[in-house]
Amino acid sequence: MNKTEREEIRRLTADFRQWSHRAEEVQNWHRAVQDAASNDERSLQARSVMVGRAGQAAWQVLALRASDAGVVGRLWARATLPVPTSGEQALLRVLATDIPRLIAEVAPALGMRRFFTGAERKHAAEQAGMLLRRHHEAVLRGHGPRRLERLGAFTASVDPRRLGFPALLDPALRFGLVSGHRGPAPELLDRSVISGLPEALDAITKVVAGEAAYRSAAQAAGEKVRRAEVQRVLQEMPTEALKTATRDRLRLGALTEAGISTVQEVLSHGRSLQALPGVGETSARRMLGAAQALWQTTYEEMPVRIDINRRRPETTELLRRLADWDACRQTRGAAADLERAAELAPLRAALGSETTHLLVVPIRQLAVAGLTESIQTVKRRAELLGMSSASGRTSVGADPWEDFLARPADYFAMLAELGFVTEDENAVHGDLPEEIIQAVRDQALNGEHLTASLRGYQSFAARFALVQRKVIIGDEMGLGKTVEAIAVLAHLKSRGKTHFLVICPAAVVTNWMREVSHKSKLKVCRVHGPERDRAARTWMRDGGVAVTTYETLAWWEPALGELRDLACVVVDEAHYIKNPQAQRTRRTRRLVTRADRAILLTGTPLENKVDEFRNLASYVRPDLTVDATDLSPRTFRRQIAPAYLRRNQEDVLTELPELIEVEEWLPLSAADSSRYRGAVERGNFMEMRQAAMLQGAQSTKLQRLIEIVREAEENERRVIVFSHFREVLSLVARSLPGPVFGPLTGSVPAAQRQQMVDQFSAARHGAVLVAQIVAGGVGLNIQSASVVVICEPQLKPTTEAQAIARAHRMGQVQSVQVHRLLTEDSVDERITELLAGKKRIFNDFARVSDMADSSPEAVDLSEAELVRAVVAAERQRLFERGSAAQSDAAD
Structure with a gap:
């Protein structure tokens, strides 16, 4: 390398050092602006709070102060930073990495050291010099100095001092709470x-x-x-x-x-x-x-x-x-x-x-x-x-x-x-042996984190689950298995436990969210749907009740394996895992095995599904020996008693017939959503009300209706299905299993209506009468039915009340279950909000009252069983007298 070449390289090196210094200044400035904005963003986000609705986070709210005005300016500065093009990014990268290396390699050929430099290093210096020339030409050809100046200057013309809080809503500001x-x-x-x-x-x-x-x-x-x-x-x-x-x-x-x-x-x-x-x-x-x-x-x-x-x-x-x-x-x-x-x-x-x-x-x-x-x-x-x-x-x-x-x-x-x-205290115990009953009686139940009042039989079930640790609760539909499980979780919370998991079908996720929020102080997270990643991380970090689905569990199980303290797993609709070969059964069973406690909830009677119940029993108590050769219900109950508790409504609700009303909030399926959106777009109110039912097998409401009918058949009940819409009734009549009568509509003559009701009443359990609510809800006595399903909320509370009264009336010997099928995030919510003045749902109708000790004078004179028999006989006699008097008065 001759003198002229060395002078040239020195000039190029000087240019590169100036450009590199400017590039470093630009990058530092960008970094400082971004860091300041990010720090402000994190500070504001930390101050924000979640405001809920119906047990779920609904709005993230940030209270802004006058002193936060400067934050807008710093966010504006970040938003208006010049964005490097791909060519400018390449320029910054070359100036930051390649050029310093080449300058270091060419240095031995520029000073006195060149006389002591070996041939190999001289060759390398010459190669570096050639690359410096090429890079220099490329920078000049690409207007590099001008680009560096552009990257170092604000591009917006707005004075940041004139910006106010409304600017936070501008997507261009890229404020974290709003962006995306x-x-x-x-x-x-x-x-x-x-x-x-x-x-x-x-x-x-x-x-x-x-x-x-x-x-x-x-x-x-x-x-x-x-x-x-x-x-x-x-x-x-x-x-x-x-x-x-x-x-x-x-x-x-x-x-x-x-x-x-x-x-x-x-x-x-x-x-x-x-x-x-x-x-x-x-x-x-x-x-x-x-x-x-x-x-x-x-x-x-x-x-x-x-x-x-x-x-x-x-x-x-x-x-x-x-x-x-x-x-x-x-x-x-x-x-x-x-x-x-x-x-x-x-x-x-x-x-x-x-x-x-x-x-x-x-x-x-x-x-x-x-x-x-x-x-x-x-x-x-x-x-x-x-x-x-x-x-x-x-x-x-x-x-x-x-x-x-x-x-x-x-x-x-x-x-x-x-x-x-x-209520009958003995019926509360189901078929449990005396030693377990006594242990349950001795178990305290802490209600510090529970906001609902428990019936006596519900309290017993919660304490049974606490004593036996892993159990099946098979109470008949409508007795409140959900609140029994929540009571267990609330008690465990008072004992310092933090992480609880509910696994259920997707259709009842919303109900679980509402029930946990309304009946306890426990924090609840929906680990299902588009927010499942965030909810899962929050729950893993903070604890509470995570509600997830059998399907979501496939995605989440690997992460759950890292959780050491899983205090309790609740498996709702446990018949979903009766097949031990199914993947969802295997996933759920692994969690049940690993958890400290587990509660399997199912309303299916023991007598009808002995083999499947044997499977369920093996999940919670593999140590139990169940004789497969004797399938009699009595024998099976005795063998499974340490892990299984079931009560029927007739056993524990002594004031029957009772009216049990359940709001079933269900999500829209993809098909439902598509039809509903179309109805909304067309502004068709009546079609909006029907949209969640008309997609046949793809309808979440119809799927739930089929489940209700099947469970009613297993519980030896008959069902009336009411809807305002004939198209819904026709679809229901075609889709339901078992004997279906109807549709009973306003166009059916009165005599034919009664004939239809008589045929329905004489049919086997599981029979369904499909009726238009304005027709079947008036003028007919249908005491043979004890399950009422209303497919959509009616516009007048009296319409529903009259329909329910067809079954819930004198002569009804069973409690009446009313299921209102409601779709979340739809017109159903709006209608129910407008009808907020109607009767509130109540399930908390009976509460146990343990017999107080007799007075000291009577201890030697009677036995509790004998006293109760006397009282029961007198109450029955007076009841019969009152009934006879009323009958005579009616005549």
Whole structure:
């Protein structure tokens, strides 16, 4: 390399050093702008809160302060950074990597070291010099210096100081909370929307604290009704019951001579009995002890009845007190406005005096208007509570019976919560051996994280699962297996456990989400659908109840294998895994084996599926020996008893016939969604209401309807299917298994209608009557059916009530199950919101009441079983008398 060449290389090197320095400045500037914006982004995202709706995250909300204005400028700076072209990226890469290496390689040939450099290094320096020339020519030819200057300058003409919070909604700003969002548009709300919200939420909290007094008043009123009813029963109970209860140890002649003929009269005389001729102190003590024992047992087993044919003053007062208590409950618990208040609690914590705006990003298909509606609802409720507090609580009116008749389910639910409904304790135990029953009785159930009131049999099932660790709960459909499982999870949460998993069919994921949210304080995650990755990571990190499907489990099982502490697995609709060869069975079984506890839920009766139940039993208790040669239900129940609990409605709901109403929220299938979207686009309201049913086998609603009918057949029940639409009825009639009668529509003559009903009533179990709700819902008595399915919500509550009344009426010997098939994220939600004033669903109708200890005087005189037999006989006699009297009056 000669002198001229060396001078040339020195000039090229100087140019490259200048360009490289400029490239480094550009990259550092870009990095600094991006880092500042990213830090701001992370800070704001950390401050954002999730506001839910119906147990699921609905909106991500960020409370913005005036001091956040600078963030917009920094995000704007990032958004307006010049974006390098592919050629500019190549230029930066060459200047950052290739050029420094070539300069280092050519250096030995430029200074005094060239005289001491070997031939090989000189050759390498010459090669490097040649490459520097080529790169230099390429940079100049590609206008490299000008490109470096472009990359180092802002490209936007907007002054960042003039930008405001609305700029956060601009996709070009690439703000993390908004960028890439799909669904309803994010919105920016100003301070006026949230003005007064913190005060409203605080006011509601204060009012809720005052509910205890109203509950106590209702409790006291219920006690008066119960005691009055006990007194009436004992007033009808002859003194012979005392003799029977003491196994003929008492002589009652002195009582007869004194004109004392009933147990209540014995109690009324009290200790003065010993003053009667022929009655000594010992005899009086024994008579009174036996009478007190009968009173105690009658009291403990006496439900509080609301008899519309005998409107006694104490019952009227109870209804009034219940209405007062319910007025408080309207702002908490099951009331819609309290649900909204609870959902807004995270937002309350995020608001401050400096808050000027809310940035709201919908997480699901709920527009921002839904959040503003919730805020206005809560503020309005607080305002009404303030007015009520200032003017005094309003009465339900002169006749509270009208309110009771308008919504009896609400009143019975409150009575159950207060413990005023009894049930057969022995039936609660199913076929369990005595040692397990005793262990379950001794098991405590912590309700700290449970918000629902449990019936006695439900509490027993939860404690059974805790004691036996891995079990099958096979209660008949409608008894509340879901809340039994939730009670177990809530108890385990109070014991420090964190991770719970529910595996269920996709059609009931929404129901599980709602049930966990509404009946417990447990955090719930939907690991299913488009958000499953994020939900799975959140659950793995934070814990709670993860609700997933059998299909999703195939995707998720490898990650679940990394979780060490899986406290409990709940497998819903466990008949899905009765085939041990199926892949979903194998996946589920592995999790059941690995979990500390497991609960398999199924409403299928044991007698009908012995082989499949044997499989289920082996999953939870492989140590059980089940004799395959003796398939009698009694033998099988005895063998499987340590792991299996089943109760029928008739066994545990002593107040039958009961009306059990279930809202079944189902997702739209792909085919349903397509048809529904088309109906929406055409603005066809009636077609929108039918869309979720008309896709045949692809319809989620129809799939669920078929499941209900099959389970009804296994439970020896008949079904009525109601719909407003003839096309739906025709499709249902073609699609259902078993004998189907109908469609019974308005065009069917009256005589033919009754003939159709008679044929249906005479048919075998599992038979289905398909009827148009405006036709079959009026004027027919269909007591032979005990399952009612309403395919879509009706526009008038009275329409559904009349249809249900066809089966739920005098003469019905079974409890009536009502299934409302509802589609989430559809017109069904809107209709049900508009009809929010209709009767709320209640399943919490009965609650166990353990028999209290007898008085000390009666301990030696009777046995609990004998006392109960006497009371049962008297209650049956009085019931028959009342029935006969009513029959005579009717004649």
